[in-house]
Amino acid sequence: MSGVRSAATLRMDARRNVDRIRVAAVEVFRDQGLAVPLEEVAAVANVSKATIFNRFGGRTGLIDAVIDDVVAAELRAIIDDTRSVPGVRERIRHYVRAIRDLQYRLPAVNDVLLQEFPDSEALMALCHVAGAIHDDLVAEGHAAGVLARGFTAGDLHALTLDNALALKHGDRPSRTDYERRTAFVLAGVCPEAPPA
Amino acid sequence: MSGVRSAATLRMDARRNVDRIRVAAVEVFRDQGLAVPLEEVAAVANVSKATIFNRFGGRTGLIDAVIDDVVAAELRAIIDDTRSVPGVRERIRHYVRAIRDLQYRLPAVNDVLLQEFPDSEALMALCHVAGAIHDDLVAEGHAAGVLARGFTAGDLHALTLDNALALKHGDRPSRTDYERRTAFVLAGVCPEAPPA
DNA sequence: GGACAAGTTGACTCACCGAGTCAACTTCCT
DNA sequence: AGGAAGTTGACTCGGTGAGTCAACTTGTCC
Known part of the structure; x- marks a missing residue:
């Protein structure tokens, strides 16, 4: 409910980051459980933690995704x-x-x-x-x-x-x-x- | 290994506190497990947390006791x-x-x-x-x-x-x-x- | 090719929680 | 009475991770 906008209007770099984050999250969540620090996901995605908040609005949004x-x-x-x-x-x-x-x-x-x-x-x-x-x-x-x-x-x-x-x-x-x-x-x- | 001295040389009020703390610790540990905050033990014993440290040197000492x-x-x-x-x-x-x-x-x-x-x-x-x-x-x-x-x-x-x-x-x-x-x-x- | 919105980010605050400490105060004992 | 023994409230500290934001970077469109 914050800076999360529809995929259609996303700038290219942002869309790329969304993908990276999803992929990283799947990997990290599978290995370490859903409680893993978001920093870990960010690190694997080569992105900063803040970007996860921008794109998914926090852990809950990311999990849902x-x-x-x-x-x-x-x-x-x-x-x-x-x-x-x-x-x-x-x-x-x-x-x-x-x-x-x-x-x-x-x-x-x-x-x-x-x-x-x-x-x-x-x-x-x-x-x-x-x-x-x-x-x-x-x-x-x-x-x-x-x-x-x-x-x-x-x-x-x-x-x-x-x-x-x-x-x-x-x-x-x-x-x-x-x-x-x-x-x-x-x-x-x-x-x-x-x-x- | 700090201010813990033998029962023989303990002043009366101190000895009374040692007893209270033991009694409280047994009760609280039994009910809530050994990981309970020492503050809880102190509260039940009507004593401050610091006194537990003075008399038993911390959780480990208290557990042993x-x-x-x-x-x-x-x-x-x-x-x-x-x-x-x-x-x-x-x-x-x-x-x-x-x-x-x-x-x-x-x-x-x-x-x-x-x-x-x-x-x-x-x-x-x-x-x-x-x-x-x-x-x-x-x-x-x-x-x-x-x-x-x-x-x-x-x-x-x-x-x-x-x-x-x-x-x-x-x-x-x-x-x-x-x-x-x-x-x-x-x-x-x-x-x-x-x-x- | 430049202007401006969109996007990113490092560094921050915040909250939590209880262990452990200590200077100042109180109580006991002789 | 006086001084040692004892107590305590208020403090620091450490570790952790969520969530925020001002300043910076990049993409996009004309």
Whole structure:
């Protein structure tokens, strides 16, 4: 809402800077999460921090502008993939593995899930979409009798939130350790089918 | 190492303040964790922050002075209790339930487990003791075949650390939700005996 | 090819937060 | 009473990153 004008009327150097900043933001946000100092983004874009404010009006505007390239696409892909997995049990197991994998690979999703930037509408929307699938999976899971007794959508939510917090604030485990632990989580919540 | 002199030579008002501060510190640390601003402790003790520095030389000294009453006793109690539970499976299950319960009740243990104050020797010692039991339990568990295949002492450690981070940085769940989730964790790691 | 608006930027202020310090004051004790 | 021991309010300090702005640079259009 400050010096942000439409792309049509932007001078060439300004348009170039907008592009640079977007590219830099996607890269830096993906690597370091959405809370990274804007100075870092500016440095990678070869631009001064003030230019980010001129063009995007601050962190929230920048997040809205790039969130799709940073995480939304991948998050939606997971949800779509999941919905297309046949078999309730495997669908749930697939989702848990996929979301945990994404959380490990992309710290930025954790910022989304934790709602660290509630000012960004784009981000909150994402969050809501992510929440919806939990309800569906848990309902299906119980209907099919493949989920642990008493397991709620809130529990599934908490599972991802706790994991987000662990990854955000703790030491990141090796991929091997992490995947092994994913398996234990699954075993407690939606165990593999017993061998027929 | 500054104005801290032995209890014997302390003037009466000073001795009274030392006591007040200890009492306040135990209460405040238990409620709010070891990272609480020293001003809070001072306020509860009806004393100025400077007095804490005079008497204990800062947070580290204060922690060392009260850690036992804050958490060490309870932590050791859990370990002793655990060691006396007969049956490997129930021993492990008891430990996991007990430590998670303690983490919920006493935020301060989480600061200990997370090693937030590595300057305090008392605290680091505790941490080591807590680590030791993990190795033992996991070894026993595998020998008895009651643990999930591939589960390591590091995994048990990670379980408590991740939980510590979740409680420290996230919203604290209701006790009911928390305990239900404890059960899912156990189910994935050291399931109940199948009905004989 | 120059004038002026658009754009950029370095250097700034600001806010936050709690640790730790110290000179001046108060209390205890003999 | 007097002087050491003790207390304290008000201070500095450090680190961090958002957001601002006056002065400068560059693009654009005639």
